[in-house]
Amino acid sequence: MTLEEKIAQLFGVWVGASAEGGDVAPHQHDMEEVVDLDELLPHGLGQLTRPFGTAPVDPALGALSLARTQRRVVAANRFGIPAFAHEECLAGFAAWGATAYPVPLAWGATFDPDLVRLMAAAIGRDLRSVGVHQGLAPVLDVVRDARWGRVEETIGEDPYLVGTVATAYVQGLESAGIVATLKHFAGYSASRAGRNLAPVSMGGREFADVILPPFEMAVRESGVRSVMHAYTDIDGIPSAADERLLTELLRDTWGFEGTVVADYFGIAFLKTLHGVAGSLGDAAGAALAAGVDVELPTVKTFGEPLRKAIAEGTVPESLVDRAARRVLLQKIESGLLDADWDPTPHALAGTSPEHARGTVDLDGAPNRALARRVAEESVVLLSNDGTLPLTGGRAPARIAVIGPNAETPTAVLGCYSFPVHVGSRTPETPLGIDLPTLREALAAEFPDSEIVTTAGLAAADATGTEGFDAAIALAREADLVIAALGDRAGLFGRGTSGEGCDAASLSLPGAQEQLLDALMDTGTPVVVTLLAGRPYALGRAVQESAAIVQTFFPGEEGTTALAGVLSGRVRPSGRLPVSVPLRPGAQPSTYLAPRLGQATEVSNLDPAPAFGFGHGLTYTTxxxxxxxxxxxxxxxxxxxxxxxxxxxxxxxxxxxxxxxxxxxxxxxxxxxxxxxxxxxxxxxxxxxxxxxxxxxxxxxxxxxxxxxxxxxxxxxxxxxxxxxxxxxxxxxxxxxxxxxxxxxxxxxxxxxxxxxxxxxxx
The missing domain is CATH 2.60.40.10 (Immunoglobulins)
Structure with a gap:
């Protein structure tokens, strides 16, 4: 292979990203390149970025379009090498119409790796069915500060829980032939003050004993074939340029043999954010030397800057050879170079586009049943004065459902679900999946009760109290109040939880705590329900509410699962994967603390949680x-x-x-x-x-x-x-x-x- 052909295997192309209308990766539009496929494809292509997760597309039409693109890639290069297609699959396949499963924090709440393995296998089969080869999941970051916006993407605050659940997820995904991707390697979740992509202050012992064990377990036990470097640096060394991490530890010590892929634009960040590379060519060379094999999501540093650096002798071509060998071996293992390889999925063979629409179902009954089971096992009953379950004739005649998440269909979804991640920027497009609101789920669960509702707040982070009067009046006239509180997932400040949506404190967003206090002041029993991406301090409700039921973005079947727990049809069995703080500012928020991290006689602050890691009540003893x-x-x-x-x-x-x-x-x-x-x-x-x-x-x-x-x-x-x-x-x-x-x-x-x-x- 020529140098151009080898380099072409080391980057992806993100077609249509600029048309999304909003960032889905840090500095996305600062980093975008105008890519001429006709110029690139004769040399080959390493990856196709998010053919389904960039814009709404019917799954069958998307699969046929991807197959056409693959034929174009194969025909254009002299070796006939297809591209790898990758997608996000953090809470299900992030495609229009695909099942939205609970987020990883909910997987942790199940304490059930076997169930997570089944879910991942189903996700993998859906990815495979439309021609995708690699999934960018799971996240193995251990929560160190719950103010971090990406807590919803993590499995929890304990390395052993994270490792076992993530390993099961990888096993499930890989069992379907999908290349799983461990991320973010390593230390990303430990940023100062919980700010996304902020500096990390961490000693080597914490790094070795808290951050690394989940990755080590997954590498040793899961058969994982890809790892994604983290954006952050540890003690001044960015992960993308850390040879000790990506080569000496990951490969030489742990024995990993797959590919290391860049987090989106992460190689260029060595120049633009970290300041450890003087040019994009230097950044490319540093990443290759450290052990990064593939630049994602699109070509930036591995194009002309890398070619120039090699020509000038500052980057040895042998680094390109090493990375290309790993990429090509993975394509061979995945069957892409088999003589009978066909990019068209078997179910769509011979189907024309005009007849294909609607023929691929990525949200069938088995998927929904599995999503429901994960959601049910992940519901955590935090407290209960005996009000729950509302069964055996105990269902109130009039139930007031009050809060910003009472009638919000997407309140069950995390930031990497398709309706939030992409669909929010195309509001004219149908959601693609059925998302019953909490009010609708409660109406179905309690057909003999009158269900009345009001938001009280315009949105999860709204601070105006003009809706309080109507909420208080409704509460006083009800036999039971169900407070529908929590988060709104989003990206880069467009939500209260999600990537780039970090919290200044662990108080409920906006005026939700004020609303909750006002509801409890009415004297009507209040059951607090949370559809959230992180734990929050709940103030008076810890002692004064009738019950508290915590869910972490439980997916498309989440409100049905939550309603089932309230009625007793579903017996609660979830356990907290993260501690719930008693006070919004008490840190650390993780139970993994030494003696001096607990209450002491020399500080007036007690960081003890309201509900500790692993806590969860049942309806029995x-x-x-x-x-x-x-x-x-x-x-x-x-x-x-x-x-x-x-x-x-x-x-x-x-x-x-x-x-x-x-x-x-x-x-x-x-x-x-x-x-x-x-x-x-x-x-x-x-x-x-x-x-x-x-x-x-x-x-x-x-x-x-x-x-x-x-x-x-x-x-x-x-x-x-x-x-x-x-x-x-x-x-x-x-x-x-x-x-x-x-x-x-x-x-x-x-x-x-x-x-x-x-x-x-x-």
């Missing part, structure tokens, strides 16, 4: 008993075994999540007070039913980065806490490790092993 520790003393290369019995002691079926936390009282470096090292979501238990839960816990799970910068296991006392949440330890096993300090590498054991066995009924 569980007794935990009969703790047995078979191994109380183990070598630093050994393991512990313990067991307990969990019994449903209430009157209705329910699901418990057993969480295992490790507390290390004395360590050579400061440790979090506790950290999650394992969990198991139990099968639903009937009243009186019990299971015996057994856990084998390898000593490797007690490892951390020591003073010398290497991961070690130290001898000493430990506590293994079997807990219902990070704030609810129920049974504590006091154990100890003996022997020498042991250094562990990247082949250490990553999981506790759980088994469950049915027990006799009480």
């Amino acid at each position: 569980f007794d935990w008993s009969e703790l047995r520790v078979d191994t109380e003393l183990a070598a630093t290369d050994g393991e512990f075994t313990l067991a307990c019995t969990v019994r449903n002691s209430g009157a209705v079926p329910g699901t418990e999540v057993v969480q295992l936390y490790l507390h290390d009282p004395v360590a050579s470096v400061v440790q979090p007070v506790q950290r999650l090292v394992g969990y198991v979501r139990l099968p639903e238990l009937a009243p009186g039913e019990a299971v015996r839960v057994r856990a084998t816990v390898p000593a490797d799970l007690a490892s951390f980065t020591g003073r010398a910068g290497r991961r070690i296991v130290e001898p000493g006392d430990l506590e293994l806490r079997l807990s219902a949440s990070s704030t609810t330890p129920l049974l504590t096993a006091r154990v100890a490790l003996s022997g020498p300090v042991r250094e562990v590498g990247h082949r250490r054991r990553l999981h506790a092993h759980f088994t469950t066995e049915p027990m006799p009924q009480a």
